[in-house]
Structures are given as structure tokens and as C-alpha cells.
Amino acid sequence: MSTPKTKTIRTDALARVEGEGAMYVRIAGREVEEVKLNIYEPPRFFEAFLRGRGFTEVPDITARICGICPVAYQMSSVTAMEMACGIEVDGQLRALRRLLYCGEWIESHALHVFMLHAPDFLGYPSAIELARDAPDVVASALEMKKIGNELMTVVGGREVHPINVKVGGWYRAPRKGELAPLVPKLERAREIALEAVRITSGFDFPDYEQDYELVALDHPGEYPIDRGRVVSNRGLDIPVTEYDDHFVEEHVEWSNALHSRIIERGSYLCGPLARFALAADRLSPIARDAAREAGLEPSERNPFKSIVVRSVELVYAADEALRIIAEYEEPDAPAVEVEPRAGVGYGCTEAPRGILYHRYEIDAEGSILDAKIVPPTSQNQRTIEEDLRGVVERSLDMPDEELTIRCEQTIRNYDPCISCATHFLTLDVERR
Amino acid sequence: MARKPTLAVWKFASCDGCQLSLLDCEDEILSLAGEVDIAYFLEATRATAEGPYDLSLVEGSVTTHHDMERIREVRKASKALVTIGACATAGGVQALKNFADVDEYISAVYATPDYISTLDSSTPISAHVPVDFELNGCPINKRQLLEVITAFLHGRRPEIPTSSVCMECKRRGTVCVMVAHGTPCLGPVTHAGCGALCPSYNRGCYGCFGPMETPNIAALTNQLGELGMGEKAVDRVFRTFNVRPFEEARTR
Numbered sequence: 001m002s003t004p005k006t007k008t009i010r011t012d013a014l015a016r017v018e019g020e021g022a023m024y025v026r027i028a029g030r031e032v033e034e035v036k037l038n039i040y041e042p043p044r045f046f047e048a049f050l051r052g053r054g055f056t057e058v059p060d061i062t063a064r065i066c067g068i069c070p071v072a073y074q075m076s077s078v079t080a081m082e083m084a085c086g087i088e089v090d091g092q093l094r095a096l097r098r099l100l101y102c103g104e105w106i107e108s109h110a111l112h113v114f115m116l117h118a119p120d121f122l123g124y125p126s127a128i129e130l131a132r133d134a135p136d137v138v139a140s141a142l143e144m145k146k147i148g149n150e151l152m153t154v155v156g157g158r159e160v161h162p163i164n165v166k167v168g169g170w171y172r173a174p175r176k177g178e179l180a181p182l183v184p185k186l187e188r189a190r191e192i193a194l195e196a197v198r199i200t201s202g203f204d205f206p207d208y209e210q211d212y213e214l215v216a217l218d219h220p221g222e223y224p225i226d227r228g229r230v231v232s233n234r235g236l237d238i239p240v241t242e243y244d245d246h247f248v249e250e251h252v253e254w255s256n257a258l259h260s261r262i263i264e265r266g267s268y269l270c271g272p273l274a275r276f277a278l279a280a281d282r283l284s285p286i287a288r289d290a291a292r293e294a295g296l297e298p299s300e301r302n303p304f305k306s307i308v309v310r311s312v313e314l315v316y317a318a319d320e321a322l323r324i325i326a327e328y329e330e331p332d333a334p335a336v337e338v339e340p341r342a343g344v345g346y347g348c349t350e351a352p353r354g355i356l357y358h359r360y361e362i363d364a365e366g367s368i369l370d371a372k373i374v375p376p377t378s379q380n381q382r383t384i385e386e387d388l389r390g391v392v393e394r395s396l397d398m399p400d401e402e403l404t405i406r407c408e409q410t411i412r413n414y415d416p417c418i419s420c421a422t423h424f425l426t427l428d429v430e431r432r
Numbered sequence: 433m434a435r436k437p438t439l440a441v442w443k444f445a446s447c448d449g450c451q452l453s454l455l456d457c458e459d460e461i462l463s464l465a466g467e468v469d470i471a472y473f474l475e476a477t478r479a480t481a482e483g484p485y486d487l488s489l490v491e492g493s494v495t496t497h498h499d500m501e502r503i504r505e506v507r508k509a510s511k512a513l514v515t516i517g518a519c520a521t522a523g524g525v526q527a528l529k530n531f532a533d534v535d536e537y538i539s540a541v542y543a544t545p546d547y548i549s550t551l552d553s554s555t556p557i558s559a560h561v562p563v564d565f566e567l568n569g570c571p572i573n574k575r576q577l578l579e580v581i582t583a584f585l586h587g588r589r590p591e592i593p594t595s596s597v598c599m600e601c602k603r604r605g606t607v608c609v610m611v612a613h614g615t616p617c618l619g620p621v622t623h624a625g626c627g628a629l630c631p632s633y634n635r636g637c638y639g640c641f642g643p644m645e646t647p648n649i650a651a652l653t654n655q656l657g658e659l660g661m662g663e664k665a666v667d668r669v670f671r672t673f674n675v676r677p678f679e680e681a682r683t684r
Contacts, residue, residue, distance in 0.1 A: 013474055020443060042444075042445040042550060043538075044554075046525075048532065049525075049528040049532065053668060054668060057668065060638060061525060064524075065447060067446075067452045111455065125477050126476050126478065126479060127477075128470065128476065129477075129479075131465075138462070142459075142462070145456075146459070157632075157633050158571075158629055159456060160450075160571040163630050166635075171633045171634050172634045172635075
């Protein structure tokens with residue numbers, strides 16, 4: 001009996017992802033034997049060195065987990081600390097948090113859609129080469145990204161690691177006059193985003209679907225960003241305080257990122273596809289119309305179409321920012337007073353790439369006793385590996401080089417943030 | 433036609449924020465790509481070219497045996513090597529583990545400690561190879577980054593001020609938060625570069641850019657104490673993003 005021919009497809013250092021990762025696929029004949037997403041980004045031990053730090057330090061320290069989505073870390077951490085201290089931030093102070101978050105969604109999604117993911121669909125190694133053939137498209141994308149950054153700079157002080165977020169609210173609330181110049185810019189960003197929906201919905205999408213369990217936040221009347229219960233399309237519906245009863249993280253040998261799963265069920269997907277599936281009816285009318293024109297339905301399960309959903313969310317984020325600015329009234333005080341007390345607090349918000357969970361235990365003086373942080377990429381890691389297997393099984397006759405690119409494109413569907421997940425990736429396809 | 437200079441961007445242990453600062457130069461990135469060959473920049477492109485590179489920008493600190501080897505190879509392949517940000521320049525926030533029992537840290541975060549390979553300390557790039565210029569900041573300031581790239585491509589020293597954040601407050605006309613409001617502030621000892629952001633948001637500086645040249649830490653520590661900061665809080669604020677250089681400045 002002859003041994004089937006084995007081949008390996010590998011990418012030792014994945015490009016156009018945030019952080020360091022590799023992938024490895026081993027194929028024997030027509031069978032995919034093994035698929036690994038290897039996250040070799042060195043561990044940085046945030047949860048360990050947060051112990052002993054002050055409760056007010058979490059937004060500044062946890063922001064440094066990720067330069068792409070620092071606001072997500074700041075929002076989940078302050079929400080958790082406020083719960084531990086028995087207070088809640090609402091009204092305009094909370095509206096400003098959602099506004100800052102819109103800035104991060106615009107900046108991060110614009111970066112991912114055009115600089116990181118679109119080159120895969122159009123056959124370019126990067127947006128820089130794409131810019132030679134389609135200068136207007138790349139210039140508009142950069143313009144939109146810049147507007148997201150400007151919004152973050154006005155509200156948060158700077159685009160990477162904002163300085164204005166504090167437990168209890170803000171160091172200084174922006175004046176109406178500071179927000180007003182953003183209005184024509186955000187209207188322009190919304191126009192560019194609408195064009196992005198038209199462009200991305202015209203891409204060729206690989207024929208692939210999976211029956212995912214989709215997980216997102218849920219709050220009445222709101223598209224999920226900064227608060228809500230944790231819900232899924234298979235009946236999960238829990239307050240954030242019960243997260244640890246339903247989700248576990250596992251440590252696998254090939255990854256410095258922990259793998260999450262839903263207890264007794266398995267892998268799940270969070271991020272744009274999940275949010276759209278579970279809350280499309282809560283998008284603003286302009287974003288909803290854009291999704292309809294693009295042919296997107298909440299029943300969409302092709303992960304490659306996440307690029308279209310991200311574009312729809314770009315429309316929404318610009319539109320939502322405009323709404324918040326239009327309704328903004330300067331608050332009497334930039335923050336509510338927070339006194340530490342012994343306790344536990346939980347926070348979960350929607351980072352651009354999916355839900356980000358934080359839990360802290362603090363003592364009566366506000367020193368952190370224990371910290372747990374579960375980033376979206378950890379949560380999506382098992383699903384990414386399952387998608388890789390499924391995509392390779394359907395593409396066995398593809399030449400290796402093309403297959404490698406297809407695998408990378410599959411991983412990029414998730415906008416994986418490897419820096420986050422270790423607190424990501426090399427493709428390695430082996431055929432036998 | 434003369435060959436365009438080559439630029440490479442390398443990542444070690446970090447949050448990606450400093451290399452993102454290059455992509456955040458939305459108005460300049462395409463013209464920069466016209467002036468230099470971006471030979472290695474994995475966050476932006478899957479196309480890579482072999483060295484040597486005229487200018488290497490290095491983000492992140494060294495925390496693994498593999499990275500100790502890798503930084504030597506980057507140095508060998510680079511005519512000029514510039515570190516960008518607090519991780520590459522000072523070891524970063526992950527240098528907090530230098531004070532701790534790393535085996536205990538690993539078991540606090542990971543269920544199977546045997547799978548994890550890491551050094552006991554997080555060290556700056558300069559602890560391993562010669563560095564031609566160090567750009568401070570957590571994160572770096574993108575205007576300063578463009579100045580550094582421009583300077584190296586033209587063969588001159590970058591014009592990066594070495595004064596304190598106080599100078600930047602005075603220049604932008606921000607009222608001193610420490611004098612006027614009694615807010616503890618690291619501005620008097622912190623390297624300029626952010627543009628004195630925090631005081632303009634009614635907040636004290638928390639030292640993202642590390643110590644300035646010859647800081648008077650003792651005087652500031654007294655003042656922080658008088659404003660009601662306890663010893664533990666003072667230790668914490670100096671031991672955040674630029675742990676090692678602030679510790680050195682405090683013991684001088």
C-alpha cells in the first residue's frame with residue numbers, strides 16, 4: 001500500500017495582521033490532517049503585573065495591551081472597575097465613551113478593510129501597490145481613517161493610547177465648540193464608508209459558509225458597542241457577571257494565546273459578522289439601507305463577507321458619532337467621584353474585532369488582587385482554525401502559493417489582533 | 433537613476449502602537465512610499481525584500497531567547513537602527529516582570545507553564561546591540577517619527593528636543609496643573625515629545641516619554657509627597673511604561 005503524498009503549507013510570519021503569528025496546514029492526499037494557528041508573539045503577562053496596581057491605573061495600563069484597539073481596553077476596564085466600586089456612568093459621560101469608541105471603530109475598520117484585507121481580494125501584496133492602480137480608493141480610505149483618528153484625538157487626547165479616559169468618566173469633557181468641526185468630517189467619512197460598502201460588496205467571495213455560534217453584546221435599542229448582556233444565536237443570554245460560568249479558556253501547546261470556548265458547546269465567533277447577525281435591526285437607517293443594497297442579510301454566514309459588514313459598521317460608526325455630537329450637552333462635571341471598596345467588577349465591550357471581557361478583584365484600598373482579560377482574538381482562535389480546515393478542504397486542487405494566500409485571507413477575515421491575544425501567526429501547509 | 437533607500441520595520445514584544453503611528457501618517461504615508469522602498473513592514477505588506485536595509489525601525493523589547501538572536505540579525509542587516517517607543521527604548525510596561533518571579537507570572541496567566549518560553553526580564557534593544565538613535569514615547573509622536581526618518585534618509589541628526597514636558601506646557605500656554613490645582617504631575621522630569629497632552633486635559637503627566645536628560649527626581653518626589661501622594665503611589669507612577677530609565681534616574 002502506498003503512503004498518500006503529504007504536503008505542508010506554511011507561512012512563518014503572517015503579514016497584514018496586528019502582531020506576530022504563523023499558520024501550519026498538513027494535508028495527506030485529500031485529507032486535511034492538521035491545522036494550527038500559531039501565535040508566537042511573546043507573552044507580556046499583563047494579568048500578572050496588574051496585581052498590586054491601583055484601581056485607577058487600569059485604563060492607562062491595559063490600553064498598552066493593544067495599540068490598534070486601546071479604547072476597547074480602556075472601556076472594558078473602566079466599566080469593570082466602576083462595577084467593583086458600585087457606581088455607574090451614564091448620561092453625557094457615557095455618550096462620550098460611545099463617541100470615542102466610534103472613533104476607534106472608524107480608525108481600526110478603515111485600516112483593516114483597505115490596508116490589510118482588500119489587497120487579498122484584489123491580488124496585491126499591500127495597499128501601497130494597490131494605491132498605484134487605484135489611488136483614489138486608497139486616498140479616500142486614508143482620509144476616513146484620519147477622521148477616525150481625529151475624533152479619538154479630540155475626545156481622548158491622542159489616537160494611540162488616549163489619555164483622557166478615567167474610572168468614573170473623563171479628566172476633561174470636550175466643549176461643544178471642540179466637537180463641532182468634526183461634523184463635516186464625519187459626514188465625509190460616512191460618504192466614503194457608503195462607497196466602501198459598494199466597492200467591497202462587488203468583490204469575488206470564496207464559496208464558504210459555516211454554521212457558527214455567534215456571540216455579541218445586546219442592549220435594547222442599541223447596536224452593540226459599549227454595554228449589554230452577552231447573547232448568541234443559540235440561546236445564550238447572560239449578564240456579563242456570569243461570563244466565567246459559560247466560557248472557558250484553554251492553553252494549547254502551539255500558541256501563546258489562550259483558546260476560548262463555550263462550555264459544553266465549543267467554538268464561537270465574535271466581531272462584525274456576529275454583531276450584524278444579532279443586531280442588524282438596530283443599525284441606523286442609513287447603515288441599514290447600505291446593508292440592504294449590498295445584499296447583506298442577518299443570516300449571512302460567509303466569513304469572507306465580514307469585509308462588507310465592517311464597511312457597513314463604518315457607515316454606522318460615522319452616523320452614530322454624528323448623532324451623539326448633535327445631542328451633546330456639556331456635563332456639569334467631567335467624572336463622578338469613585339471611592340474604592342473591596343469587591344469584584346466585570347466589564348465587556350465590543351472591540352472592533354469582537355467582545356473584550358475584563359474582570360478585576362480589588363481590596364478596600366483599591367489595590368488589584370486579581371485580573372482576568374479575554375481578548376476577541378482568543379475567542380475567535382478556534383473558529384479561525386476550523387475555517388482554515390474548511391477552506392483548505394474545499395481548495396485542495398489549488399496550487400500551493402494560491403492556497404497559502406487563500407489561507408491568509410481566511411485568517412484576515414477575523415482582523416486578528418495577535419498583540420492582544422498574547423498578551424498570532426505563520427502558514428505552514430504540509431501535503432503527504 | 434539612483435537607488436531608493438530601503439526602510440524596514442521590525443517588531444519585538446509590544447502592542448503594535450508605535451508602528452501603527454507610521455500608518456497613522458495618513459497624509460504622508462503614500463509620499464513616503466514614493467521616496468523609500470518599504471522592504472520589510474509585515475503589518476502593512478506581505479511583500480518582503482532581503483537586506484541590507486538603509487534604515488531599520490525597531491519596535492518592542494527583547495523577552496525571549498529567539499528574539500535575542502533575531503535582534504542581532506536585524507542589526508547586521510541594517511546600516512542604521514532606530515528604536516521607536518518605550519518598549520524598544522526602555523523595556524516597556526512588560527519590564528514590570530523584572531521585579532517579579534517570572535515562573536509565578538507564567539503560572540498566573542497560563543495553565544500549562546511548560547509551553548511558555550520566556551526570559552526573566554524585558555530589556556531594551558540597546559542592551560543587546562548598538563543603537564543609532566532612540567525615539568521615546570508610549571506611544572511615539574508621529575511627527576517626531578517623520579522627523580527621524582527624514583533626518584536619517586538625509587544623513588543628519590534628528591532634531592528632537594531633550595527638554596521636559598514643562599517646556600511644552602509653557603509653549604502652548606497651559607496653566608500648570610501642579611501649581612494651580614495641586615495635581616501631581618511628572619512633567620518636570622519627563623522627556624518632551626507628546627506636546628504636553630495630559631495637562632491640557634486637566635491631568636498630571638504620567639511619564640509616557642520617560643525621563644528627560646538630567647532630571648531632578650528628588651525635588652519632584654518631595655513635591656509629590658507634599659501633594660499627598662504616598663510612597664507606594666510614587667513608586668507605581670515611576671514604575672509603569674519606562675521602568676528601567678526612571679529607576680536609574682531615581683537612584684543616581
